[in-house]
Amino acid sequence: MANFEYIALDAKGQETTGSIKANDEGDAITQLRKSGLYPTQVVPAGKGGVSSKAKSRVKKGQKGKSKGTAIGGKVKGKVLMIFTRQLATLVDAGLPLLRGLSVLGKQEKNRVMAGTINHLADSVAGGSTFSESLGQHPKVFDKLYVNMVKAGELGGVLELVLIRLAEYKEKAEKLKNRIVAAMVYPIIVIVIAVGILVFLMAVIVPRFERIFAEMLGDKPLPAITQVVINMSRWIQDKWIIILVIGAVLYAGWKVFAMTKGGRQIIDRMKLYVPVFGPVQLKSAISRFTRTLGTLVTSGVPILQALNITRDTAGNVIVSDAIEKVHEAVKEGESVVAPLEASRIFPPMVISMVDVGEETGQLPDMLLKIADVYDDEVDNAVDAMTSLIEPIMIVLLAAIVGTIVIALFMPMISIITEMNNQG
Numbered sequence: 001m002a003n004f005e006y007i008a009l010d011a012k013g014q015e016t017t018g019s020i021k022a023n024d025e026g027d028a029i030t031q032l033r034k035s036g037l038y039p040t041q042v043v044p045a046g047k048g049g050v051s052s053k054a055k056s057r058v059k060k061g062q063k064g065k066s067k068g069t070a071i072g073g074k075v076k077g078k079v080l081m082i083f084t085r086q087l088a089t090l091v092d093a094g095l096p097l098l099r100g101l102s103v104l105g106k107q108e109k110n111r112v113m114a115g116t117i118n119h120l121a122d123s124v125a126g127g128s129t130f131s132e133s134l135g136q137h138p139k140v141f142d143k144l145y146v147n148m149v150k151a152g153e154l155g156g157v158l159e160l161v162l163i164r165l166a167e168y169k170e171k172a173e174k175l176k177n178r179i180v181a182a183m184v185y186p187i188i189v190i191v192i193a194v195g196i197l198v199f200l201m202a203v204i205v206p207r208f209e210r211i212f213a214e215m216l217g218d219k220p221l222p223a224i225t226q227v228v229i230n231m232s233r234w235i236q237d238k239w240i241i242i243l244v245i246g247a248v249l250y251a252g253w254k255v256f257a258m259t260k261g262g263r264q265i266i267d268r269m270k271l272y273v274p275v276f277g278p279v280q281l282k283s284a285i286s287r288f289t290r291t292l293g294t295l296v297t298s299g300v301p302i303l304q305a306l307n308i309t310r311d312t313a314g315n316v317i318v319s320d321a322i323e324k325v326h327e328a329v330k331e332g333e334s335v336v337a338p339l340e341a342s343r344i345f346p347p348m349v350i351s352m353v354d355v356g357e358e359t360g361q362l363p364d365m366l367l368k369i370a371d372v373y374d375d376e377v378d379n380a381v382d383a384m385t386s387l388i389e390p391i392m393i394v395l396l397a398a399i400v401g402t403i404v405i406a407l408f409m410p411m412i413s414i415i416t417e418m419n420n421q422g
Contacts, residue, residue: 003045004028008037019045073112074139077176081169083113088162097158098124116140129153143308144291151299161298168294171370172287175377179283182381183276189392193399198235200403205232208407215414228406267316271344275387279380284318285349286373293366302329317344335362 001021006028008016016037022028028042083104090100101121108114116137123133131150134141145165152161209229212221221229235242256262270280291312295305303326310322321342328338336354339345349369356365 004042005045006032006037006043007041008032075110075113075116077169077173079110079113080140081166081173083108083117084162084169085166088159088166091159091162097130113140130158142312144295144312147300147304147308148295148298151295155299157299164294164298168290171290171374175283175286175374178377178381179279182279182384185385186388186392189388189396193392193396196396197399197403200400201228201232201235202239205229205403205407206236208410212410212414216410219413222406222409224402225406225410228403263316264320267318270315271317275384279377279384280315281344282373282376282380284313284315285345286370286377288313288318288322289349289366289373290370293363293370296363297367317342321345 003019004022005019020028022031025042086104087100101117105114105117105121108117120133131146131153134146134149148161148165152158257266271277292305292309306326310319313319321344324338325335335357336350340350352365352369356362
């Protein structure tokens with residue numbers, strides 16, 4: 001038998017070093033695992049062994065926690081999505097949960113997420129379940145995340161639930177990015193159009209006004225030119241009032257949105273407003289069906305899953321519809337009737353839910369609906385973009401063109417008068 005030096009993780013995730021007698025490296029690894037250790041490095045003694053640098057690193061790690069991490073803040077959806085996928089991959093590959101958290105905590109670059117992962121590892125090492133540890137960070141892990149993990153732990157299928165959760169986060173993030181990208185385009189165009197309009201009215205038009213006064217004197221200007229000049233003067237004189245009115249309207253909108261009635265009106269407008277409405281409606285249906293389907297498939301009880309879905313719907317009108325579904329299911333009734341009564345969900349969705357309920361395949365049917373509506377959102381975004389683009393271009397061209405024509409009409413009179421004098 002030969003001596004082997006090793007570095008391994010104990011049950012609490014702490015690194016430890018030592019030596020062991022074994023026939024070969026594989027035998028050493030087997031003995032270490034039987035004793036409750038998870039070896040990360042095993043080498044023959046006397047042939048380099050475990051480096052002093054590695055031993056020093058282990059000793060430093062045993063003295064305390066790493067510095068430079070922070071917990072308690074929020075993280076972006078993309079950061080959480082990547083963490084979930086990486087953890088699901090490690091656990092599915094057979095790595096113990098504690099070891100997986102330790103690995104991810106060391107390589108995570110986001111300080112808040114790194115601190116959160118290290119705290120999760122400490123909590124799990126202290127005897128808490130993974131779901132209990134996640135529940136200590138509500139700003140990072142929502143109810144959906146915690147309850148899915150809890151269901152996976154109770155069912156002994158944590159690795160499967162983590163994979164489903166990773167897929168859910170990836171599809172949700174993709175859907176969110178698609179919608180944000182669609183909304184950003186018209187906003188950018190509007191901002192550019194307003195910027196050009198303000199520049200023309202505040203800088204260009206006043207210069208032309210002085211030229212007209214010098215060259216034409218008291219001669220009357222064309223009506224369209226006079227209108228543009230009057231607007232320019234008004235903007236220059238009243239710009240403070242315009243900013244104040246804009247700020248008051250924005251604050252009033254925010255206060256109105258905070259009220260229950262105001263929130264309902266705004267959220268209903270989001271679903272039915274022309275052009276933008278179809279995108280919002282289809283994304284809301286996709287989010288609802290995917291969230292509920294993922295929760296129920298992962299083992300979360302249907303009533304609890306409906307409560308979580310209601311809280312994460314993102315739209316008051318959809319939340320109210322889910323609440324009515326919850327009440328119906330609680331009374332032992334069908335899911336279909338309250339969905340149909342809400343007048344939000346299209347007939348195809350209601351029919352597919354009805355079939356899923358009758359065949360006992362409701363969770364799978366919900367996920368199929370979500371996949372269909374993910375594609376519908378893509379199509380709706382493409383349609384909206386193709387519709388908005390020409391409208392914006394024509395509108396911008398009309399505004400700028402009107403100002404240009406208004407400024408050049410007097411110039412024609414000036415040029416004609418100069419030619420006559422010549």
